[in-house]
Amino acid sequence: MSEQTIKKKIEVRGATKIFGKNSKRAAQQLKEGKSKNEILKETGATVGVNNATFDVYEGEIFVIMGLSGSGKSTLVRLLNRLIDPTLGHILLDGDDIVQMNKEQLREVRRKKISMVFQNFALLPHKTIAENAEYGLEIQGVAKIERQSKAKESLKLVGLAGYEDQYPHQLSGGMKQRVGLARALANDPDILLMDEAFSALDPLIRKDMQNELLQLHHDMGKTIIFITHDLDEALRIGDRIALMKDGEIVQIGTPEEILMSPSNDYVERFVEDVDLSKVLTAGHVMVKADTVKVDRGPRVALRLMKQLGISSIYVLDNSNRLLGAVTAVDALAASNSEKSLEEIIITDLPMVSTDTVLTELFDVVSTASIPVAVISEDRKLQGILIRGPLIGALSGDNKFINSDGTVNLVEQTDTEVNKNG
Amino acid sequence: MDELLPRIPFAEWIDIAVNWLVTTFGTVFDGIADLLEGIVEGSVDILDMFPSILLAVLFSLLAWFISTRKIALFSLFGLLFIDYLGYWYSMLQMLALVLTSVFFAISIGIPIGIWGSQKENVRKSVVPVLDLMQTMPAFVYLLPAIFFFNIGVVPGVVASVIFAMPPTIRLTMLGIQQVPEELIEATQAFGSTTWQRLSKVQIPLAKPTIMAGVNQSIMLSLSMVVIASMVGAPGLGADVYRAVTQLKTGEGFEAGLSVVIIAIMLDRITQHAGKNKKGGTTL
Ligand SMILES: Nc1ncnc2c1ncn2[C@@H]1O[C@H](COP(=O)(O)OP(=O)(O)OP(=O)(O)O)[C@@H](O)[C@H]1O
Ligand SMILES: [Mg+2]
Numbered sequence: 014m015s016e017q018t019i020k021k022k023i024e025v026r027g028a029t030k031i032f033g034k035n036s037k038r039a040a041q042q043l044k045e046g047k048s049k050n051e052i053l054k055e056t057g058a059t060v061g062v063n064n065a066t067f068d069v070y071e072g073e074i075f076v077i078m079g080l081s082g083s084g085k086s087t088l089v090r091l092l093n094r095l096i097d098p099t100l101g102h103i104l105l106d107g108d109d110i111v112q113m114n115k116e117q118l119r120e121v122r123r124k125k126i127s128m129v130f131q132n133f134a135l136l137p138h139k140t141i142a143e144n145a146e147y148g149l150e151i152q153g154v155a156k157i158e159r160q161s162k163a164k165e166s167l168k169l170v171g172l173a174g175y176e177d178q179y180p181h182q183l184s185g186g187m188k189q190r191v192g193l194a195r196a197l198a199n200d201p202d203i204l205l206m207d208e209a210f211s212a213l214d215p216l217i218r219k220d221m222q223n224e225l226l227q228l229h230h231d232m233g234k235t236i237i238f239i240t241h242d243l244d245e246a247l248r249i250g251d252r253i254a255l256m257k258d259g260e261i262v263q264i265g266t267p268e269e270i271l272m273s274p275s276n277d278y279v280e281r282f283v284e285d286v287d288l289s290k291v292l293t294a295g296h297v298m299v300k301a302d303t304v305k306v307d308r309g310p311r312v313a314l315r316l317m318k319q320l321g322i323s324s325i326y327v328l329d330n331s332n333r334l335l336g337a338v339t340a341v342d343a344l345a346a347s348n349s350e351k352s353l354e355e356i357i358i359t360d361l362p363m364v365s366t367d368t369v370l371t372e373l374f375d376v377v378s379t380a381s382i383p384v385a386v387i388s389e390d391r392k393l394q395g396i397l398i399r400g401p402l403i404g405a406l407s408g409d410n411k412f413i414n415s416d417g418t419v420n421l422v423e424q425t426d427t428e429v430n431k432n433g
Numbered sequence: 434m435d436e437l438l439p440r441i442p443f444a445e446w447i448d449i450a451v452n453w454l455v456t457t458f459g460t461v462f463d464g465i466a467d468l469l470e471g472i473v474e475g476s477v478d479i480l481d482m483f484p485s486i487l488l489a490v491l492f493s494l495l496a497w498f499i500s501t502r503k504i505a506l507f508s509l510f511g512l513l514f515i516d517y518l519g520y521w522y523s524m525l526q527m528l529a530l531v532l533t534s535v536f537f538a539i540s541i542g543i544p545i546g547i548w549g550s551q552k553e554n555v556r557k558s559v560v561p562v563l564d565l566m567q568t569m570p571a572f573v574y575l576l577p578a579i580f581f582f583n584i585g586v587v588p589g590v591v592a593s594v595i596f597a598m599p600p601t602i603r604l605t606m607l608g609i610q611q612v613p614e615e616l617i618e619a620t621q622a623f624g625s626t627t628w629q630r631l632s633k634v635q636i637p638l639a640k641p642t643i644m645a646g647v648n649q650s651i652m653l654s655l656s657m658v659v660i661a662s663m664v665g666a667p668g669l670g671a672d673v674y675r676a677v678t679q680l681k682t683g684e685g686f687e688a689g690l691s692v693v694i695i696a697i698m699l700d701r702i703t704q705h706a707g708k709n710k711k712g713g714t715t716l
Contacts, residue, residue, distance in 0.1 A: 134613075
């Protein structure tokens with residue numbers, strides 16, 4: 014996302030929800046800084062969400078994560094006012110929905126914001142097609158038009174052909190696809206998903222995550238996704254908000270959350286994360302030793318000798334990776350006056366910077382030369398060596414590049430110059 | 434005792450109130466009486482235009498359409514048997530009385546039930562009234578009904594309507610409130626109006642429960658026919674009543690059996706009407 018195109022889709026300002034009779038007194042006590050538990054004891058009121066302030070940008074997947082009872086569901090329901098906030102403001106495209114009357118609010122819910130529910134909430138007396146049509150039906154859209162739109166969105170989620178079935182005839186994963194299709198049929202800007210995948214078993218869940226990412230990529234909707242599962246949050250979130258006792262304790266990219274947890278709570282939350290699914294090649298690669306192709310085999314051989322390595326990577330003049338040469342070949346070439354180009358091994362194991370570790374193990378364990386990590390335009394970013402990779406996996410920060418890149422081009426140049 | 438605590442003259446008050454109502458709204462009650470009498474007698478006349486066999490076949494086909502073949506066959510033989518016993522016309526009179534009462538009990542009861550399901554304070558005031566209506570001996574309704582509507586079929590219908598209405602109201606409220614919160618939330622999230630939520634989601638899902646209420650209302654209304662005959666409502670009930678007062682055991686048994694046949698028929702048919710044949714309503 015580039016700086017200029019960022020537009021605030023949702024702005025939440027000091028949103029607070031207190032459940033129960035004494036909400037006024039509880040709000041006062043909240044201001045005085047009392048904790049959720051103290052307030053519950055003294056007033057009997059439950060703090061659902063406490064003073065949440067954040068922005069959601071257009072087109073991003075914003076994940077809200079937290080333990081059970083931390084206020085995720087309450088917070089997401091404030092965004093379409095299924096729950097009225099006790100205090101605070103919620104702006105969609107700059108309009109404060111807290112100030113809206115019933116009519117205006119209904120219009121927003123019909124056109125701008127749709128929701129997908131944890132337990133699907135399909136209408137059992139309606140067919141799949143009728144379920145997907147529901148949002149359009151209540152807007153008074155003509156039967157033919159809404160049927161074709163519903164059909165389209167069912168196709169989008171891979172349920173073409175199931176139009177005439179009833180919800181009870183479908184599996185959980187399929188039901189949630191219907192839930193998604195129903196939300197998409199309205200063509201809303203914003204999609205609210207409250208633990209939409211939590212009721213599904215792991216494999217289906219992963220499929221659904223992938224499909225959601227694909228849909229998001231194709232349609233570019235703003236998605237607010239609630240989950241209590243960190244792996245899920247890290248997989249699909251552009252940014253993640255972490256909640257505790259109704260408060261948002263940290264907002265950041267998955268990487269920020271993981272690499273610099275802002276307090277103990279976040280740290281505890283992330284300590285059990287399966288790093289192999291989160292860390293990428295960019296995080297664990299190390300500096301590569303390289304030589305420019307026009308330096309010739311002698312320079313290459315000398316470099317390898319100095320560094321004590323048996324192979325070296327060869328770059329062209331714009332730092333693109335051409336291949337590697339081994340010390341043995343370089344020695345032979347310098348004796349027979351061959352050029353470097355003639356002895357380059359081009360058939361190298363290569364991965365891109367954003368490949369996750371789980372997908373790296375195979376490549377790394379079978380490669381005879383360290384695996385090269387390259388960017389999209391084939392520039393060499395670094396290499397993978399078993400030691401640091403395992404170190405990173407064990408959570409040792411020493412082996413994790415916090416920004417996911419290794420600055421290596423200049424170093425190699427100076428080295429080559431120094432040795433040249 | 435009697436001297437120390439003066440008796441509160443409830444009975445007198447109620448008499449005064451009833452008299453006042455009769456004199457003030459006399460024309461209104463006359464209008465209602467004419468309407469009800471017209472409906473009941475009109476439907477008897479229409480039904481009586483058909484030959485009994487044809488009507489029996491038509492009823493059975495209707496039963497088949499709504500429920501099962503077994504119930505249809507039972508209806509056919511049951512009706513023919515009633516005709517054979519010679520109670521056909523009495524049966525039509527009773528059916529007209531029951532169906533008219535049920536029609537009004539439902540038409541008034543379902544809206545009240547829907548209203549009560551939406552508003553807690555309505556519910557809180559309706560439920561005690563329902564309790565009272567159901568525990569009050571059915572005879573008691575007859576007395577004011579006679580005052581307002583004279584004797585004949587009309588006070589019978591009115592008493593049956595009042596007596597039969599509570600289950601429909603109760604089960605309509607229950608059925609609508611039983612719709613899971615998450616479905617309500619979903620309909621809200623898509624921007625439904627209150628009426629859309631009710632008509633497209635809550636009422637269709639409450640239908641089996643509402644129909645169970647209707648079924649009970651029909652049964653209660655049937656149980657009123659003998660009582661209604663005491664104020665002059667004609668029909669099978671009157672036949673039973675006459676047989677009892679004249680100690681004609683055989684006749685009483687025949688007429689009573691005919692009532693039972695109709696009761697089973699209506700019960701089974703309405704029970705099936707509540708079940709959705711597509712099987713889509715399981716929650
Ligand atoms: N309708 C309600 N009335 C009273 N308290 C409520 C209500 N809804 C939620 N709460 C309270 O608000 C707090 C936040 O609940 P919420 O459902 O938002 O949590 P959550 O993070 O979604 O949890 P979960 O992961 O279990 O779904 C809890 O303490 C809960 O008891
Ligand atoms: Mg929740």
